[in-house]
Amino acid sequence: MNRASRVVVLILALLVCLAGCAKKISRHEAGHAEWLALNQEFIRLYTAGNYVTALQSAQKSVDLAHSFTPRENVDLATSLNNLGVTLLALSRFNEAEPPLVRALDIRRRILGSRNADVATTLSNLGELYVALNRPVEAEDLFVQALEIREAVLGPEDPDLADTLHNLGELYARKNLPAQAEPLLQRALALREQHFGSYHQLVAETLDILALLEQNKGAFAQAQALLERSLRNKEQTLGLEHAWLVPTLTSLSEVFAAQGQLAGAEEYARRAVRIAEQVYGGDNARMAMPLTALGLVVKAQGKSEEAEICFNRALRLREKVLPADHIDIATSAANLASAYFAQEAYAQALGLYERAIQITEMRLGADHPNVGLLLFNLGATQRKLGHLEEAQTAFLRALAIRKQAFGIQDSSVADTLDALSVVLREQGDTAGADEFAYQAAEIRDALP
Secondary structure, eight states: OOHHHHHHHHHHHHHHHHHHHHHHHHHHHHHHHHHHHHHHHHHHHHHTTOHHHHHHHHHHHHHHHTTSSSSSOHHHHHHHHHHHHHHHHTTOHHHHHHHHHHHHHHHHHHHOSSOHHHHHHHHHHHHHHHHTTOHHHHHHHHHHHHHHHHHHHOTTOHHHHHHHHHHHHHHHHTTOHHHHHHHHHHHHHHHHHHHOSSSHHHHHHHHHHHHHHHHHTOHHHHHHHHHHHHHHHHHHHOSSOTTHHHHHHHHHHHHHHTTOHHHHHHHHHHHHHHHHHHHOTTSGGGHHHHHHHHHHHHHTTOHHHHHHHHHHHHHHHHHHSOTTOHHHHHHHHHHHHHHHHTTOHHHHHHHHHHHHHHHHHHHOTTOHHHHHHHHHHHHHHHHTTOHHHHHHHHHHHHHHHHHHHOSSOHHHHHHHHHHHHHHHHTTOHHHHHHHHHHHHHHHHHOO
């Protein structure tokens, strides 16, 4: 083959190669355009609270991103992150962890540890661990995300507010107001600065600030914050959005705490209706509004309806949460209280014992919640005629309450009165009189 022929062959080979490369580039561009469209669709659906359909878009984008080169790519990490947060929103907690962990690993390897997208996935994974009652791991992830975002984005970036809010909410739910409030106030200021006063993220932070007021017993202040949050969400998201559910549930609790049971019931029923519409009746997100409704109707003397609400909430939580999750204990105790109100003491007994076991494991044997559960267990044992067991439970409750609240507290007086009744039924009149006298002295000293 002469020189000219070789040149022609080389040129033809180059043209074939370029044509093949062009086809690959074209396919890649088409695939990426499709991925971008799916991602935009996901954002629209997720923002609207349409999580079931958003999940389908997220899964499609994961499948598509797997075909990109290299196989481990930033688009895949984004898709996995979106898949994880949607599964979290749908309370499919065990399914949510693997995609979030994988998204975090890919982003760290490709983008480096000090990257804003890494911080986003750290924060999302932290929210999952909050839901799974793994607060130590959640706090560590939130702190990492906060450090990255402050370093990379600066102290005034709106994305920083997300991590400030998440960490503040974690501390609020652990009843650590001194740590929670500065973070939440800073998140609120950033969100109002960047989005204005009427925005769903502003409302989200108002909800948690209201929780701090609830924990202090400042129910009027909590109500004002929640009503502002509700107006905000209704205006920006509409009247049937999933984000209204926690606000309505909290309003029900606050109204009930102030003795306004009719208003509390209205808010709780609306929360249940929206949650059922958005999530479906078989989703664990239903547990929170069902619990609120159960507490209200029980306070109204409707113990059978309360039993239905509490039983549903417990079954839904048992489906997705670890057996030793504190929310399981709460639901078990609530259901026990409904059985107690219906004089079904044997059914109440096992549930109270289960709630105590979990609460001791999660919060410690001397936690005030353990004291309350022991008091209720003692009352149940007494109704069943198990007087020695009742006395043991009341004595433990008394020790915990004295340690937690001091001697001059109404809960201590209540426990002393309960012990007085049990001792009198056992024939110990002198012991009963002594406990009754101590209870009366405390009540005389109370304001």
